[in-house]
Amino acid sequence: MSLEKRRVMGDSRTDSGEKGLKRNVDESPFRKRTLSLQSGFKFLLLFCILLFIVSFTLSDTCLSLWDSSKLNFHKLLNQTSQLYLLHPILRVRPKLILETTTVSTTTAPTTAPPGIQYHLAYPRNYHFIMDNPEVCKYQTPFLVLMVPVEPNNIAARDAIRQTWGKEKEVQGQVVLTLFMLGSSGGANVEQQEKLKQENEKHHDLIQSDFRDTYRNLTIKSMVIMDWLATHCPTAAFGMKIDSDMFLNIDNLVIMLLEPSVPKLNYLTGHLMWNRPVIRSEDSRWYVPEELYPEPKYPTYALGMGYVFSNDLPEKFVEASKSIKYFNIEDAYIGVCMKKMGLKPSSPPKPSQFRTYNFKYDRCTFSKVITYILGSPQQLINFWTDLKRPEPPC
Ligand SMILES: *[C@@H]1O[C@H](CO)[C@@H](O)[C@H](O)[C@H]1NC(C)=O
Numbered sequence: 001m002s003l004e005k006r007r008v009m010g011d012s013r014t015d016s017g018e019k020g021l022k023r024n025v026d027e028s029p030f031r032k033r034t035l036s037l038q039s040g041f042k043f044l045l046l047f048c049i050l051l052f053i054v055s056f057t058l059s060d061t062c063l064s065l066w067d068s069s070k071l072n073f074h075k076l077l078n079q080t081s082q083l084y085l086l087h088p089i090l091r092v093r094p095k096l097i098l099e100t101t102t103v104s105t106t107t108a109p110t111t112a113p114p115g116i117q118y119h120l121a122y123p124r125n126y127h128f129i130m131d132n133p134e135v136c137k138y139q140t141p142f143l144v145l146m147v148p149v150e151p152n153n154i155a156a157r158d159a160i161r162q163t164w165g166k167e168k169e170v171q172g173q174v175v176l177t178l179f180m181l182g183s184s185g186g187a188n189v190e191q192q193e194k195l196k197q198e199n200e201k202h203h204d205l206i207q208s209d210f211r212d213t214y215r216n217l218t219i220k221s222m223v224i225m226d227w228l229a230t231h232c233p234t235a236a237f238g239m240k241i242d243s244d245m246f247l248n249i250d251n252l253v254i255m256l257l258e259p260s261v262p263k264l265n266y267l268t269g270h271l272m273w274n275r276p277v278i279r280s281e282d283s284r285w286y287v288p289e290e291l292y293p294e295p296k297y298p299t300y301a302l303g304m305g306y307v308f309s310n311d312l313p314e315k316f317v318e319a320s321k322s323i324k325y326f327n328i329e330d331a332y333i334g335v336c337m338k339k340m341g342l343k344p345s346s347p348p349k350p351s352q353f354r355t356y357n358f359k360y361d362r363c364t365f366s367k368v369i370t371y372i373l374g375s376p377q378q379l380i381n382f383w384t385d386l387k388r389p390e391p392p393c
Pocket residue numbers: 078080081082083214282284
């Protein structure tokens with residue numbers, strides 16, 4: 001048995017007793033020197049191990065290992081979550097999170113002024129691959145409805161085209177409805193061809209080359225802003241409205257025509273105040289502190305449908321150069337407004353911007369502006385009923 005082993009055993013037996021102390025005193029000078037040499041060596045070894053651990057932790061390999069195990073855990077937690085089934089890029093999430101896009105001359109029309117970082121949400125990092133650049137050339141819309149929608153969600157687009165999207169003139173004002181799509185990835189040639197045909201028929205699709213995913217919705221909203229700023233700057237108002245919404249377009253235009261509604265720096269909808277940022281990683285609305293460190297969001301209008309004066313889109317595009325990307329698109333717009341020294345306004349009648357509705361009531365639907373619906377068929381049914389000639393109430 002080695003000296004070392006015996007010493008440990010002896011110590012453990014007489015750990016806290018007087019005996020151990022006495023034994024130490026009894027030890028020979030030779031033994032003491034070996035021990036001090038040994039502990040010196042042990043210290044060195046420990047130091048080396050520590051150094052190794054520290055450098056390993058800081059290395060990329062460890063970060064991505066740690067991250068992919070976290071992702072796998074999430075996959076288990078939410079098998080239905082599309083997010084993690086999508087793209088290998090998610091396996092290098094730390095890079096994605098910390099990524100800011102430095103603009104080179106090939107990726108953007110402008111060069112970055114020194115000191116400015118163009119973040120992921122800066123829409124001029126992306127390019128339109130399908131467009132209707134003429135739609136605002138020969139008319140000046142009062143209101144442009146911009147509907148973010150997934151490329152394959154034809155049902156939602158068709159329902160909107162048959163309902164509120166088909167209204168070209170409301171209360172004597174020109175209204176335009178357009179759909180904003182991201183890209184579903186290079187491999188989908190057939191789908192892309194179908195989209196092209198759909199656009200040739202309806203002339204209402206705009207597609208950008210960012211990947212169309214749930215986590216990228218902020219990019220989509222900012223690309224909407226970019227399109228309005230560059231392709232339709234003469235419109236008076238814009239609206240971002242989700243594809244699963246009921247929209248009483250008459251009431252909306254009536255509201256926007258009210259003299260009390262400002263023509264500049266105006267954004268309204270269903271307002272959210274003092275909303276805490278969700279830090280639970282299982283949530284669909286999870287935002288890590290690296291992206292948005294503050295505990296609460298500034299006031300923002302719920303993403304289901306917010307209306308704004310059309311001077312704002314250009315200002316949002318500018319603001320997004322210096323605001324880090326995070327995946328809650330409506331709160332991101334709120335952060336842009338705060339940065340610009342602005343705040344969303346309450347609508348003249350706040351109760352008109354409603355969220356969920358599970359049962360249809362003709363009288364109520366005739367008074368609101370928005371409702372979230374369950375399906376495209378529901379939209380068609382409710383709309384058809386609402387448009388019957390009899391008075392609704
Ligand atoms: C799983 O993820 C999807 C997409 O993010 C989300 O809609 C759904 O609510 C999640 N389910 C659970 C049980 O968290």
